[in-house]
């Protein structure tokens with residue numbers, strides 16, 4: 001079992017008590033940001049705008065503020081997931097939090113992301129899933145990175161929502177290429193049979209509403225493959241819970 005994330009959490013906690021911290025977004029030095037909430041109140045207000053209209057199903061930013069609107073893409077090809085909730089758009093400076101979590105092991109950011117997802121759910125009066133799981137990393141990437149950023153977000157999110165988390169429900173059988181620069185057909189081939197459900201936990205999804213946690217939703221292809229799989233094995237509903245949603249131009 002990998003203990004690195006726990007040790008990093010502990011180290012960050014010690015540092016936060018010993019030293020003034022810098023806000024992760026505006027670099028202001030103050031005592032307010034902590035190991036668990038690493039941005040200042042001004043940045044929280046400025047960058048997490050709850051009124052952004054989004055597609056109900058894939059969380060794509062929309063012009064019209066209507067809780068039930070769907071984008072053209074979701075209307076023409078209906079995804080397998082029922083709903084996506086995203087705390088923000090993937091754009092500067094918030095993309096730095098995503099990159100910081102992924103590459104610099106700034107695990108304090110995972111707690112902030114979980115807080116923002118939970119607040120977005122509350123703002124949208126979203127129905128809580130019955131069970132949470134996280135988009136898994138491939139075996140090689142997990143070894144390289146040492147932790148799965150989606151799971152690190154799912155852990156505090158499960159606590160905040162008082163929901164059970166099943167970290168081993170989904171398994172990624174192999175490492176896949178980054179989806180961003182592939183065509184639609186290539187994306188599907190890239191992910192074909194990439195995920196399976198852990199047979200040990202199949203009994204937990206029958207008739208249940210499953211929440212799938214990830215850091216960013218880009219093309220939505222991975223989340224769609226996962227939702228298809230969960231539905232095939234009896235999940236009644238699938239909601240994606242993500243920190244950031246890319247805009248169409250950043251696909």
Ligand SMILES: [Zn+2]
Pocket residue numbers: 023024025026027028039040041042043044
């Ligand atoms: Zn700030």
Ligand SMILES: [Zn+2]
Pocket residue numbers: 055056057058059060070071072073074075
């Ligand atoms: Zn959509």
